[in-house]
Amino acid sequence: MSDVDSASFLTVLPGKNFSGRSRYLKSLVASEKRDENLYLGELATHYISGIFPTVKEEINLHLSKADKNTTEIIKHLFSIYGFEKHLNKNPFLLSGGEQTILALLCHLLLQPDVLAVDTTLEQLNEEWRIPVWNAIQKGDFPQTKVFLADNRLNEYKSDCIKNFSAFENNEIFKWKFNLPVVNDSIEYEKVSQDIQLNNLSFSYQKNEKILENICLKLESNNIYHLEGANGAGKSTLAKILCGILKINKQQLFINGKEFDAYKYPGQLAGYSFQNPDEQLFSSGIEKEILYPLKKEPADYTQRRENYIQMFGLQDIRNAHPSELPFVMRKRVALAATLAMDRPWYILDEPTLGQDDNFVFFLIGLLNNLTKRGKGIIIISHSCTLTNNIKCKKLFLQNKKITF
Amino acid sequence: METNNLYINPYIRVLFAVFGIAGTLLINRISLLICFYLVVILPLFICGQQVKKHIQLMLFGMLPVFLSFVLLYILVLKGNEGGWNFVFMRTSKLILITSIIQLTLLIPAPFLIHTFQQWRLKEESLITVLGSFTVWTDIRFRAQQILTARFSRGFIRKRTFTEKIKQFPPILIPLVIGILRTSTERAESWESKNILHLIEINQTEKIKTPLLLNVFVCLSASIWMITGVLVFFIT
Numbered sequence: 001m002s003d004v005d006s007a008s009f010l011t012v013l014p015g016k017n018f019s020g021r022s023r024y025l026k027s028l029v030a031s032e033k034r035d036e037n038l039y040l041g042e043l044a045t046h047y048i049s050g051i052f053p054t055v056k057e058e059i060n061l062h063l064s065k066a067d068k069n070t071t072e073i074i075k076h077l078f079s080i081y082g083f084e085k086h087l088n089k090n091p092f093l094l095s096g097g098e099q100t101i102l103a104l105l106c107h108l109l110l111q112p113d114v115l116a117v118d119t120t121l122e123q124l125n126e127e128w129r130i131p132v133w134n135a136i137q138k139g140d141f142p143q144t145k146v147f148l149a150d151n152r153l154n155e156y157k158s159d160c161i162k163n164f165s166a167f168e169n170n171e172i173f174k175w176k177f178n179l180p181v182v183n184d185s186i187e188y189e190k191v192s193q194d195i196q197l198n199n200l201s202f203s204y205q206k207n208e209k210i211l212e213n214i215c216l217k218l219e220s221n222n223i224y225h226l227e228g229a230n231g232a233g234k235s236t237l238a239k240i241l242c243g244i245l246k247i248n249k250q251q252l253f254i255n256g257k258e259f260d261a262y263k264y265p266g267q268l269a270g271y272s273f274q275n276p277d278e279q280l281f282s283s284g285i286e287k288e289i290l291y292p293l294k295k296e297p298a299d300y301t302q303r304r305e306n307y308i309q310m311f312g313l314q315d316i317r318n319a320h321p322s323e324l325p326f327v328m329r330k331r332v333a334l335a336a337t338l339a340m341d342r343p344w345y346i347l348d349e350p351t352l353g354q355d356d357n358f359v360f361f362l363i364g365l366l367n368n369l370t371k372r373g374k375g376i377i378i379i380s381h382s383c384t385l386t387n388n389i390k391c392k393k394l395f396l397q398n399k400k401i402t403f
Numbered sequence: 404m405e406t407n408n409l410y411i412n413p414y415i416r417v418l419f420a421v422f423g424i425a426g427t428l429l430i431n432r433i434s435l436l437i438c439f440y441l442v443v444i445l446p447l448f449i450c451g452q453q454v455k456k457h458i459q460l461m462l463f464g465m466l467p468v469f470l471s472f473v474l475l476y477i478l479v480l481k482g483n484e485g486g487w488n489f490v491f492m493r494t495s496k497l498i499l500i501t502s503i504i505q506l507t508l509l510i511p512a513p514f515l516i517h518t519f520q521q522w523r524l525k526e527e528s529l530i531t532v533l534g535s536f537t538v539w540t541d542i543r544f545r546a547q548q549i550l551t552a553r554f555s556r557g558f559i560r561k562r563t564f565t566e567k568i569k570q571f572p573p574i575l576i577p578l579v580i581g582i583l584r585t586s587t588e589r590a591e592s593w594e595s596k597n598i599l600h601l602i603e604i605n606q607t608e609k610i611k612t613p614l615l616l617n618v619f620v621c622l623s624a625s626i627w628m629i630t631g632v633l634v635f636f637i638t
Binding site: 029037038039041045046047049050051052053054056057060061062064065088090092093107110239242243244262263264265266267269270271273275277278279280281283322336337340342 | 512513515516530533534536537538540541544545548549551552553554555556557558559560562573574576577580581584585588589591592593595596598601602604605
């Protein structure tokens with residue numbers, strides 16, 4: 001405890017996955033007196049009260065306990081994040097980043113003594129992280145000490161970072177996860193499938209275009225980093241490529257030939273979701289990775305084994321995904337997606353909750369995949385990932401893509 | 404003080420439900436039942452912008468009931484005299500009662516808490532009832548996401564109706580697990596936030612009642628009730 005006691009309002013806890021940070025944060029907030037110490041876990045959606053039909057009601061509930069000064073600061077922060085237009089929305093329909101901000105600011109409104117934030121802020125891009133980060137750091141909430149477990153420390157310019165690795169060698173979890181070096185030696189058939197989007201437009205409702213006249217060529221053997229603000233249409237574009245959303249004819253071409261992705265969903269691109277819980281449904285990890293491969297004609301056994309070994313899942317191959325911590329569920333979801341032999345992969349926040357070890361392992365794996373002719377689109381706010389991987393930037397803004 | 408044209412006073416909602424259902428049970432004339440539906444119920448759904456939900460309920464709830472009555476009449480009563488009248492009367496009454504309950508409970512999101520608090524719901528009961536109204540958005544959104552994930556991983560190769568039906572069991576597993584996980588974490592969060600206390604001290608905004616709409620609802624329900632009593636005793 002003395003390692004991290006500090007006069008600072010914000011204490012950041014770096015450390016590797018499975019070093020015991022989450023346990024430590026939970027022990028910090030364990031208190032007999034309720035609402036004095038609060039914990040905010042990996043997925044903000046679990047920490048929204050879930051009973052209020054609108055964002056406005058959710059905020060109002062938490063306002064009732066806050067003093068005038070805190071109320072003013074939080075209201076100002078909400079306005080910075082543009083929450084005025086979301087007040088009558090259902091909180092569940094907000095994007096991941098918006099839910100994170102909502103949960104965090106509502107927890108701060110309760111003015112706890114300690115607020116433990118467990119990798120929640122990793123869902124925010126730098127632009128969104130700065131206002132709330134600065135407010136906490138400069139002491140706008142003097143009664144609250146915030147402890148933050150985060151894997152993206154190299155992206156923070158903070159002088160109040162305290163190293164914390166007290167649990168580094170403890171046997172806290174049942175399994176030890178040591179990621180081996182990337183050794184994906186299986187030979188895949190090298191097939192290049194370049195994607196061409198020709199005047200692609202898409203709208204969910206009439207006269208409300210999300211994407212407009214996008215002309216773009218995506219070459220396989222490359223990694224693309226798709227950037228854009230919340231609601232810019234990143235997920236929409238990903239869903240179009242995966243064949244989930246229907247587009248007009250003559251808008252999507254593969255190697256110059258028109259391709260109907262909607263008719264063959266999931267065949268052009270494998271999609272790894274931001275929230276792994278939406279993706280995992282088998283009763284065991286081995287089955288999770290095996291299941292889609294069964295439908296493929298080629299021998300899949302070696303590929304499955306390879307991915308189980310690479311992602312360090314061999315000791316937990318029969319465990320139910322829901323028994324695992326978030327970090328591991330995310331890894332299983334990634335392994336299951338990448339094990340599929342698809343020309344393209346779309347990875348939404350692949351390093352959420354992951355430490356640098358895993359990030360560099362993933363960089364190596366993705367580079368290997370591109371050498372085999374695969375194309376990869378990454379949607380991520382992690383600078384560690386995107387700065388250390390050779391990728392082409394795509395900016396999605398104002399319904400258009402720029403380079 | 405907030406004004407909204409769709410706001411029906413919580414007490415008038417209850418009065419509408421009680422008088423509406425009582426009047427429907429007392430009246431045994433199909434023409435009157437249809438008249439009440441067309442003059443009062445349908446305009447209220449249109450006014451509240453809830454026509455789509457109402458049509459869905461009629462199609463998936465009332466139509467099967469009507470068809471069951473018809474089958475019952477043909478197979479069991481074997482077309483005895485008076486049977487068709489029985490079928491139409493029961494169906495009309497069921498449609499009216501269901502529509503009245505639907506109208507009473509279709510509370511626009513911004514008025515939910517205020518309405519429940521006016522109905523004297525407190526603490527755990529308020530959380531339970533509120534949760535049962537709001538949780539569906541979460542579940543629907545999750546189910547959609549899981550289906551999307553299955554499409555994107557190539558599990559569903561054809562977009563046929565039978566393929567979609569086949570997806571229900573696999574969707575249920577992650578859906579139930581996800582809901583259980585969320586529920587556990589949310590319950591812990593409620594406990595640590597002491598949410599009961601927060602709700603207790605929370606002051607909801609007062610809402611100004613749109614007079615015309617509320618007078619119409621109140622009057623129509625009262626007239627319907629009186630008509631029901633008169634028809635019942637006269638006939």
